[in-house]
Amino acid sequence: MNRAMSKHHSYQEANARERLRQLLDPDSFEEFIGPAERIVSPHLGQLNAPVAFDDGVAVGRARLDGTPVFVAAQEGGFMGGAVGEVHGAKLTGLLRRALEERPRAVVLLIESGGVRLHEANAGLIAVAEVMRAVLDVRAAGIPVIALVGGANGAFGGMGIVARCTNAVVMSEEARLSMSGPEVIETANGVEEFDSRDRALVWRTTGGKHRYLTGDCQAIVPDEMAAFRQAAIAAIAALSQPPGQAGQSASVALTLEALEQEQAMLTDRLARFGGLHDPTDIWRELGMPDPANIAMLEIAPFIEAAASRRAGGQ
Numbered sequence: 001m002n003r004a005m006s007k008h009h010s011y012q013e014a015n016a017r018e019r020l021r022q023l024l025d026p027d028s029f030e031e032f033i034g035p036a037e038r039i040v041s042p043h044l045g046q047l048n049a050p051v052a053f054d055d056g057v058a059v060g061r062a063r064l065d066g067t068p069v070f071v072a073a074q075e076g077g078f079m080g081g082a083v084g085e086v087h088g089a090k091l092t093g094l095l096r097r098a099l100e101e102r103p104r105a106v107v108l109l110i111e112s113g114g115v116r117l118h119e120a121n122a123g124l125i126a127v128a129e130v131m132r133a134v135l136d137v138r139a140a141g142i143p144v145i146a147l148v149g150g151a152n153g154a155f156g157g158m159g160i161v162a163r164c165t166n167a168v169v170m171s172e173e174a175r176l177s178m179s180g181p182e183v184i185e186t187a188n189g190v191e192e193f194d195s196r197d198r199a200l201v202w203r204t205t206g207g208k209h210r211y212l213t214g215d216c217q218a219i220v221p222d223e224m225a226a227f228r229q230a231a232i233a234a235i236a237a238l239s240q241p242p243g244q245a246g247q248s249a250s251v252a253l254t255l256e257a258l259e260q261e262q263a264m265l266t267d268r269l270a271r272f273g274g275l276h277d278p279t280d281i282w283r284e285l286g287m288p289d290p291a292n293i294a295m296l297e298i299a300p301f302i303e304a305a306a307s308r309r310a311g312g313q
Contacts, residue, residue, distance in 0.1 A: 025064060112156070127160075
């Protein structure tokens with residue numbers, strides 16, 4: 001356990017470097033291309049936009065409970081963690097270096113609204129390269145874990161990146177989606193999705209909904225210690241030999257796994273495509289008292305979800 005970390009320290013309220021400092025083993029983080037090197041976006045200055053000397057992401061090697069890992073943390077306080085050319089290149093470079101040095105796992109602390117509009121084409125290309133690199137790392141037998149708990153959530157391309165990983169850990173306060181609420185409302189109207197309805201936003205994109213529908217493998221309280229322990233547990237489970245109890249998924253992305261994922265999505269559309277609210281989905285999934293789910297603390301929520309699964313729902 002990190003001695004400097006209180007178990008009640010909020011993950012959501014911390015910035016990227018505070019998360020790294022408190023999640024990882026003390027003094028173990030060695031940063032690649034740190035702020036002192038002043039590698040900034042080549043595009044933002046031309047638009048008179050502010051720059052950051054780390055371009056909104058910290059990457060490097062570290063230890064997690066004594067285990068060597070590579071880690072990246074996006075800074076939600078800089079452009080909402082949005083991805084630009086340099087930002088994406090740092091993520092891709094970290095993943096490619098993992099193929100050479102072969103850490104036990106790669107841990108991505110994702111907090112991003114998607115691609116920077118300032119760097120649209122460069123950002124889109126960068127996110128595509130990150131996706132490919134994540135899959136390459138998985139193909140090499142190195143698990144990739146995504147932690148999602150920041151105020152900006154994981155949207156757009158980084159939402160897709162999160163779902164390319166082996167395991168996603170979220171808090172109840174976290175959000176995960178392709179399109180943000182404001183984007184959906186702008187494109188399809190407030191009748192389709194009211195972005196000002198915060199309860200609707202969290203019912204649709206929040207951690208509890210993603211956990212129930214299988215988009216995240218673990219849900220934890222908004223505490224640093226909880227995220228740390230979940231990351232350690234995910235790495236341990238994914239490091240077990242094939243067929244061992246406790247292994248939650250294959251590390252490498254196989255054709256069989258892709259076919260299973262496609263079958264799951266097809267079934268999800270067939271079962272839930274005509275429903276109008278996440279509470280209807282929770283009811284269809286067999287959750288007891290779905291209207292009360294938003295009020296449940298994490299522990300009783302997980303217990304209720306486990307009871308539903310045990311019942312064969």
